[in-house]
Amino acid sequence: xxxxxVDRNHFRLFANCVPVKGASRSLICDIQRAVYHFIPNxxxxxxxxQANMSVDSLLAFYEDENNSDTIKEYxxxxxxxxxxxxxxxxxxxxxxxxxxxxxxxxxxTNAIIDINQSSEHDFPxxxxxxxxxxxxxxxxxxxxxxxxxxxxxxxxxxDRSVITAIEILxxxxxxxxxxxxxxxxxxxxxxxxxxxxxxxxxxxLRTFSDLPTTISFSTNAxxxxxxxxVISSKYFALGxxxxxxxxxxxxxxxxxxxxxxxxxxxxxxxxxxxxGNVKTTQLKTAIAAAGFKDPWxxxxxxxxxxxxxxxxxxxxxxxxxxxxNGIYNKPLKCKYDPYSIAWSE
Amino acid sequence: xxxxxxCRMLLRVGDQEIDINEIEAFWHRNxxxxxDFPATLISDDFPYKKDLFSHFRNEKRKTSEYLHHQFxxxxxxxxxxxxxxxxxxxxxxxxxLSIPVPPTLVTTxxxxxxxxxxxxxxxxxxxxxxxxxxxDIDEGTVAYYxxxxxxxxxNSLGDHFPLxxxxxxxIKKYELRIFYLDGEFYSMAIxxxxxxxxxxxxxxxxxRKPNRTVPYSLPPxxxxxxxxxxxxxxxxxxxxxxxxxxxxxxxxxxxxxVGQFGMTSFPCNYxxxxxxxxxxxxxx
Ligand code: SF4
Numbered sequence: 167x168x169x170x171x172v173d174r175n176h177f178r179l180f181a182n183c184v185p186v187k188g189a190s191r192s193l194i195c196d197i198q199r200a201v202y203h204f205i206p207n208x209x210x211x212x213x214x215x216q217a218n219m220s221v222d223s224l225l226a227f228y229e230d231e232n233n234s235d236t237i238k239e240y241x242x243x244x245x246x247x248x249x250x251x252x253x254x255x256x257x258x259x260x261x262x263x264x265x266x267x268x269x270x271x272x273x274x275t276n277a278i279i280d281i282n283q284s285s286e287h288d289f290p291x292x293x294x295x296x297x298x299x300x301x302x303x304x305x306x307x308x309x310x311x312x313x314x315x316x317x318x319x320x321x322x323x324x325d326r327s328v329i330t331a332i333e334i335l336x337x338x339x340x341x342x343x344x345x346x347x348x349x350x351x352x353x354x355x356x357x358x359x360x361x362x363x364x365x366x367x368x369x370x371l372r373t374f375s376d377l378p379t380t381i382s383f384s385t386n387a388x389x390x391x392x393x394x395x396v397i398s399s400k401y402f403a404l405g406x407x408x409x410x411x412x413x414x415x416x417x418x419x420x421x422x423x424x425x426x427x428x429x430x431x432x433x434x435x436x437x438x439x440x441x442g443n444v445k446t447t448q449l450k451t452a453i454a455a456a457g458f459k460d461p462w463x464x465x466x467x468x469x470x471x472x473x474x475x476x477x478x479x480x481x482x483x484x485x486x487x488x489x490x491n492g493i494y495n496k497p498l499k500c501k502y503d504p505y506s507i508a509w510s511e
Numbered sequence: 512x513x514x515x516x517x518c519r520m521l522l523r524v525g526d527q528e529i530d531i532n533e534i535e536a537f538w539h540r541n542x543x544x545x546x547d548f549p550a551t552l553i554s555d556d557f558p559y560k561k562d563l564f565s566h567f568r569n570e571k572r573k574t575s576e577y578l579h580h581q582f583x584x585x586x587x588x589x590x591x592x593x594x595x596x597x598x599x600x601x602x603x604x605x606x607x608l609s610i611p612v613p614p615t616l617v618t619t620x621x622x623x624x625x626x627x628x629x630x631x632x633x634x635x636x637x638x639x640x641x642x643x644x645x646x647d648i649d650e651g652t653v654a655y656y657x658x659x660x661x662x663x664x665x666n667s668l669g670d671h672f673p674l675x676x677x678x679x680x681x682i683k684k685y686e687l688r689i690f691y692l693d694g695e696f697y698s699m700a701i702x703x704x705x706x707x708x709x710x711x712x713x714x715x716x717x718x719r720k721p722n723r724t725v726p727y728s729l730p731p732x733x734x735x736x737x738x739x740x741x742x743x744x745x746x747x748x749x750x751x752x753x754x755x756x757x758x759x760x761x762x763x764x765x766x767x768x769v770g771q772f773g774m775t776s777f778p779c780n781y782x783x784x785x786x787x788x789x790x791x792x793x794x795x
Contacts, residue, residue, distance in 0.1 A: 182724070199720065262727075263726075264725070264726060267782070
């Protein structure tokens with residue numbers, strides 16, 4: 167059981183452990199250690215509205231309701247997990263909350279380019295423009311066959327680039343030898359993920375510990391942009407960048423740019439609105455066009471149901487496939503109900 | 512470089528030519544400007560070779576100093592001339608401003624060290640200059656920064672040893688990493704769990720958890736003193752190491768004039784890179 171020295175009668179949450187309240191339960195998001203913990207909503211209240219009360223007065227307050235054992239257990243848990251520390255009343259003001267503002271120097275931080283057999287993208291051109299916009303993460307989605315030879319040529323264009331992460335999805339050409347995959351990746355270590363879809367086999371290849379790349383094979387066929395927008399606890403990510411970005415911005419579309427398989431510039435290839443075609447429109451012109459940045463500001467706090475969900479700042483989002491196509495409605499491919507705290511099949 | 516009726520200075524970087532008069536802002540983060548000399552052919556048996564090369568190096572150093580002198584006239588951050596700040600001078604100046612500093616001893620004598628230990632209890636040992644990195648392909652890397660001096664260490668010493676710096680070991684409630692930028696402080700508290708006063712069930716403590724690092728509001732009186740210190744050291748940017756003791760004393764350890772800010776900025780979400788960019792972009 168927990169002991170405190172007598173003069174430390176107050177507690178404070180470490181600033182990077184942020185409680186998030188949902189309809190039926192809350193989370194403590196430990197941003198520093200990238201883990202989260204469920205807590206009951208009454209503990210959320212203690213940690214927020216009653217945070218300035220001394221521990222003794224809190225215990226006394228709940229004594230009346232015969233709950234002080236529960237409160238002691240709460241504190242024991244919070245202290246053991248290092249979510250809180252004890253301090254004097256004077257020290258409280260020395261520990262401000264974490265600033266949750268988000269910003270980035272790049273006009274575009276991430277981009278998707280879709281490619282199928284009829285695409286006519288001018289890659290050198292596109293990459294130059296992305297470079298100018300400061301893009302850091304790029305996803306290339308090949309819906310139809312491409313040889314590793316042709317892919318290598320595209321990747322080589324990014325030998326020198328501000329892009330730090332490249333994700334590639336392509337159909338499994340079949341009969342791949344490990345060495346072929348490895349030599350593709352070593353061509354450009356920016357490749358962070360390579361996923362061979364439409365594969366006859368599922369295997370994980372992560373045996374090369376000195377390579378930073380995740381290589382995977384999936385039997386699912388990704389033949390167009392509709393294979394996206396899935397919300398799952400697998401994709402939850404707890405980090406200061408996503409957590410702060412999610413406070414005011416959309417966790418999928420903010421500072422994103424997409425070029426669909428026909429060359430149309432969009433927020434997301436699955437969305438209807440287009441802002442010109444790369445053949446005739448510069449990417450920077452499209453971004454500056456009226457409406458392009460509108461979805462960037464749709465934060466989870468503005469989305470029905472999501473705004474009542476305890477996962478809202480660690481969850482990804484989707485604005486292309488939403489319930490009843492409402493732009494402020496919950497992602498269609500989310501199976502979680504924050505009211506009953508249940509995931510449905 | 513021409514210092515005459517008209518001062519002209521041109522720098523060639525790769526195939527780019529930069530007119531120094533056109534530079535508006537300058538940030539000395541770390542390092543030096545290397546000036547290329549045309550290859551000088553001196554035959555190996557030339558007897559004055561060593562001295563001559565050393566002379567060339569000095570010629571370059573002075574030229575580089577003059578460049579930095581020019582840069583400092585612009586909107587500038589960092590101070591090339593203070594980059595190699597003397598820790599002992601910084602300690603003395605802090606003390607003069609009545610900022611508590613750990614009792615410090617520089618000696619080569621075991622006898623002196625032992626009486627220091629008798630007076631101040633446990634001590635740490637750290638370099639007077641920079642951290643030492645010894646690298647050998649086969650042996651690996653050995654780094655020497657701050658170490659706690661054990662009884663065993665002291666016993667193994669001969670009567671005399673190479674010049675060493677000792678400081679009383681300060682009990683820390685939490686450590687502070689403070690980034691100073693143009694009069695403002697961006698501080699982070701590190702809970703290094705060295706606080707024996709916290710009565711916890713230590714068996715439950717998981718040592719693999721990284722120390723908590725959270726934003727900290729430096730009290731205004733400490734800010735005032737540190738601001739004076741930075742002014743005296745002629746620094747408008749730097750990283751300050753301090754600790755808060757269980758008695759709430761703010762103890763100063765050192766200031767690093769070429770300190771990194773990422774380790775404070777990222778966990779505390781201070782966006783120091785943006786603040787630095789804004790500072791440099793302000794028109795003079
Ligand atoms: S309800 Fe919204 S925030 Fe919650 S898991 Fe589903 S998509 Fe994410």
